[in-house]
Amino acid sequence: MTDFIPVAQPTLLGNEKRYVSECLDTSWISSIGPFIDRFESEFAAVCELPHAISCSNGTVALHLALLGLDIGPGDEVLVPSLTYVASANAVRYCGAEPVFLDSHREHWNLDPSDVEAKITPRTKAIMAVHLYGKPAPMAEIGDIARRRGLWVVEDAAEAIGARYRGLPVGHWSDVTAFSFFGNKVITSGEGGMVVTADENRARRIRQLKGQGQDFERRYWFPVVGYNYRMTNIQAAMGVAQLEQLPSFLTARQEIEAWYLEELAGHPQLALQVAAPDEQRVCWLFSLVLRKADEARRDALMARLRSQGIDSRPFFYPCHVLPPYRSADSSCPHAEWLGARGLSLPTWIGLERRQIRRVCSALLSALDELPPAET
Numbered sequence: 001m002t003d004f005i006p007v008a009q010p011t012l013l014g015n016e017k018r019y020v021s022e023c024l025d026t027s028w029i030s031s032i033g034p035f036i037d038r039f040e041s042e043f044a045a046v047c048e049l050p051h052a053i054s055c056s057n058g059t060v061a062l063h064l065a066l067l068g069l070d071i072g073p074g075d076e077v078l079v080p081s082l083t084y085v086a087s088a089n090a091v092r093y094c095g096a097e098p099v100f101l102d103s104h105r106e107h108w109n110l111d112p113s114d115v116e117a118k119i120t121p122r123t124k125a126i127m128a129v130h131l132y133g134k135p136a137p138m139a140e141i142g143d144i145a146r147r148r149g150l151w152v153v154e155d156a157a158e159a160i161g162a163r164y165r166g167l168p169v170g171h172w173s174d175v176t177a178f179s180f181f182g183n184k185v186i187t188s189g190e191g192g193m194v195v196t197a198d199e200n201r202a203r204r205i206r207q208l209k210g211q212g213q214d215f216e217r218r219y220w221f222p223v224v225g226y227n228y229r230m231t232n233i234q235a236a237m238g239v240a241q242l243e244q245l246p247s248f249l250t251a252r253q254e255i256e257a258w259y260l261e262e263l264a265g266h267p268q269l270a271l272q273v274a275a276p277d278e279q280r281v282c283w284l285f286s287l288v289l290r291k292a293d294e295a296r297r298d299a300l301m302a303r304l305r306s307q308g309i310d311s312r313p314f315f316y317p318c319h320v321l322p323p324y325r326s327a328d329s330s331c332p333h334a335e336w337l338g339a340r341g342l343s344l345p346t347w348i349g350l351e352r353r354q355i356r357r358v359c360s361a362l363l364s365a366l367d368e369l370p371p372a373e374t
């Protein structure tokens with residue numbers, strides 16, 4: 001029996017246990033405590049930005065980010081269709097509408113050339129998602145946003161540690177959301193962070209996540225807020241994970257290099273490779289089967305699974321999901337990629353020989369399954 005290779009798993013080899021025990025020993029287990037302040041200031045430093053606000057998960061980080069820009073009923077936010085549903089849901093939580101952007105066929109992130117056509121008088125913001133850890137084309141997105149007077153939000157849930165033109169993700173927008181779910185680059189079990197350079201926006205977001213309470217007057221609530229707080233226990237894990245971030249990034253780079261050695265240049269595979277001015281983080285090593293359809297992709301994944309290898313299909317584009325389906329959404333490249341893409345096991349501790357096993361299983365499955373019409 002060969003070992004089962006999951007698609008993702010957390011690495012908890014640092015001070016996680018020690019710091020969590022410290023919370024239990026000191027009874028600081030709720031949303032006040034030293035690890036919260038430490039996690040926020042250390043995360044802000046990693047982002048090279050002045051303000052980081054912790055919260056309970058990445059989805060509410062996105063909600064808070066949009067609220068921090070005053071997105072509300074009647075507004076539209078441009079969101080790539082090929083993303084995790086939370087990106088779109090956060091827009092709906094504000095009472096606003098996501099308008100979906102098509103993907104770029106080569107880099108899989110939102111296609112800047114699809115933006116202008118989808119701007120209306122109601123459009124307030126563009127949300128850029130760094131899919132699978134690869135930075136979206138932020139320079140182009142920023143140019144359009146400046147010209148058209150739109151806010152920019154980064155959904156950097158999958159891209160902790162990635163850099164674009166020398167600066168960490170989070171620098172290319174007015175406000176950025178991160179996630180620390182168990183399968184992300186660093187984890188606090190569940191958890192999220194909002195970062196921004198703007199002090200007033202940071203204050204507003206901090207107020208909203210704490211039930212809307214006035215900072216100077218306890219139990220005075222000038223606005224309707226939320227309980228979106230992170231616990232000290234989550235933050236304790238976050239601090240321990242953040243200590244390991246540099247080594248995590250190096251390990252992920254090595255995994256990516258191993259995959260590229262095995263798979264780069266294969267005529268049937270399209271890979272998401274970083275441009276020279278990007279430092280992507282290999283959150284999930286992903287590929288697109290050029291000569292496949294959804295059925296062949298799924299058959300290939302089933303073959304891998306029967307050999308003890310887990311993999312993960314791309315997201316269904318949001319514009320085909322029941323809450324967001326509408327007659328006028330057209331994102332053909334997002335649909336093309338969504339049906340043909342899959343992510344391979346990417347986690348720290350994965351060995352060279354395991355990657356060789358994944359790749360040889362993938363390549364023989366490709367040979368055995370007849371190519372589909374494309």
Ligand SMILES: *Cc1c(COP(=O)(O)O)cnc(C)c1O
Pocket residue numbers: 057058059060083084086087129155157158179180181190191192
């Ligand atoms: C994981 C993820 C989120 C949501 O984060 P949670 O912490 O799971 O709520 C949002 N957007 C993207 C692109 C993600 O991958």
